[in-house]
Amino acid sequence: MINGETSYLTHLAEVLWPCGGLMGRGGQRPVLGAAQLAPQYGGEVREYLPVPSAHKPRVILPVTHRYAAARGIVAFGQRHSFAERLRTSLLSTAFASGVAPLLLRDRLRVAAGRTIEHALSAALDREVIIAIHVGPPRANRKPVLLLLTPGGRVVGYAKVGVNALTSRLVRSETAALNRLVSARLPDITVPRLLHSGEWNGHPLLVQEALPVGEQTERPTRRQLLRCVTQIFALGRGREVRLSRSEYRRHLLRRVDALGARPEAPALRATLERLPDVGMPFGAWHGDLTRWNIASTPRRAFVWDWERLAFDVPAGFDALHYELNESVQIGVHQGVHRWLDSGAWLLRDPLLRATGLRPEAVSTVMALYLIDLATRYLHDRQAEAGSNLAAIDDWLLPALASLEERAAHEAGDAH
Template identity: 70%
Template sequence: MNSESTYLTDLAAVLWPCGGLLGPGEFAGARLARRERGNQYLPVPNARNPRIILPAHDRTAATRGIASFSQDHSIAERLRSLVLTGAFATGLAPLLLRDRLYVGAGPGIEHALASALDREVSVAIHLGPPRANRKPVLLLLTPGGRTIGYAKVATNTLTSRLVRAETRALRHLDESPLPDVTVPRLMHEGEWNGQPLMVQEALPVGDQTDRPTRRQLLRCVAQIVGLGTVRTRRLSESPYRRSLEERIVMLGARPEAAPLRAALRRLPDVQVPFGAWHGDLTRWNVASTARRAFVWDWERLALDAPAGFDALHYDLNESVQAGVHPGVHRWLETGSRLLRDPLMAETGLRPHTVSTVMALYLIDLATRFLADLQPGHGGPAMAAVDDWLLPALEGLQVRAGHEAAHTD
């Protein structure tokens, strides 16, 4: 059993306290037959590399789960989704997918969600790649296949913090709606098996939405910045800077902490507008029409950060899709152009502060990556901050100094 199979059985113990057992076909089923058997789930593509978990007993939930969790960012992914959907629709999936997660009978997460929402619920589960903040996202469906919403369940200390943070964020956003941005409504908050649980509605995204254009992105970012009061302060006098330095101190003896602290202290003391940022605005968490943006996954929402962080985060994640090093080199220019756009000027951001804000973003991102790292989780390539982020930060510090010396 590899680490992913272990993760799967540990996850089963959270979602189904009655227990789960991995196995290929009938052998595992025979062992569970000694007690009353529950449902079967299929780890896809397999138990050694699970990305989604689909109910073998519910074709509708399985096919909807494939469609909802598919990223569709490449031809290979589209073909894989098409094959899986066809396999479940025809009933061939249990023959093609050999690994099983057998769940013992008894109250499980489906029962808890059905009780909380007062309706019958079927689930399909998205896991994603191994990383520190990995947690199950459950697609909730009616027996007829209509989407009810999405549930998130914590599995450790970090994900507990994130689930609780997103619950608070959705409550805040419900009280402070954004003019042209739709966010999910919080449908339920509580606990399951000693872990935080939350349910949010599904946004009406699909064929009528797409990735945001540059203008749509910046309009969305500017509205998020204005979620609270936008305050322009000198960097040295801002609560944000003090908080960021405290977070770096919390990294302890990590070798990256000292250069991050030094970089922060060397930045010019310019005036910067501070407001809200989503914290993880990427192509996976936003869709757009000509008039509205639909934004989800608000677990990183913060109300006091330099204006422009969300634009930089989106652009960096787009830039590195074809490789971290060439992507970061490209981002150093494209990110600068985004922050100089007139739409960002409406937030109070000035051209002579652009490189300072970009450097602050990299310091913040590095601190997050390092704080979230846990034993056994190598994290994505972007988490190797000493490989790409610290060198990029050195160049930005030089640029920031030149810009600050030539104010408008």
């Protein structure tokens, strides 16, 4: 039975393996195809396992390279809870022992011929096996390829754009990694760009794998804020009144570009009513979450720089991290908590050192929500199924509360 996920897999096969890919069951004839496996290529047909199934793929792993498959499970597994760690451990053991292909029925069969593996092996001048992270449906969903030696040692990661949005993000991350080569980030390690180019008409980047694993943890509050301030310092960090900032003008243009979207008038009206307070502007990572950062006591490792931007208010990265943490308990309850915890973070001495003043805290939080809503609407995240992207359900009410708080804070400062 074909659903949106199996259709996505066949489209992915067309991008990564132009020679052809077919969905089927183990031991059976293929039943669903992106294209018929091209007979002119000949050679051995390779098999991949969509895990947990073709109807809900999260990772795609090679059948014949069990150690590489086991390493892929560990690398892509979310291990933030006991249940997640247990699931990752069981799956990696199943692949390493060779049992997994007997238990998982769905197969993605790929013909021999011109494939992404050949292109990556040529770019890195060594044989590589790939395991693919697909992730849940989102507008910015794109394949992330773990590059491994046949013995299962990690070589790096590759990203491929599969539509207009993800292609733009891959190009943006390539530019960001090139820019960060000479950046001063005393306590942060950024992955090196190993290769950039195109594959099958789609943008491709390859970056090194950071030493993230059992020896790293989620950052403490202090580590997080130290990262936030060091990334912020990549920008100019100068204070400007909101009405005179290029950021506000750019955000207004982005809101106006939403056209007839019903949420746009409320976003613009709130932006125009926010108090004209001064605030420092610098850089932000743009998607600093628990999935894109890991720490040791002395160092932070930060990846996924595709939304790096400059000339934004101080504290955006801290607010973004805290919002994504807060909603782990549920969107409405989490956002209610974030309204307090986010303000608490912005008043921390580490962020105060950027020049962020108490009277600007709620204004900065409101600007962050307007910025996030505009991103979600332009990317059509709600249509892709993202819970946080239903902004009329939670974001607009939170924004109204912040607007009122911002007016009180600015008034109390005078």
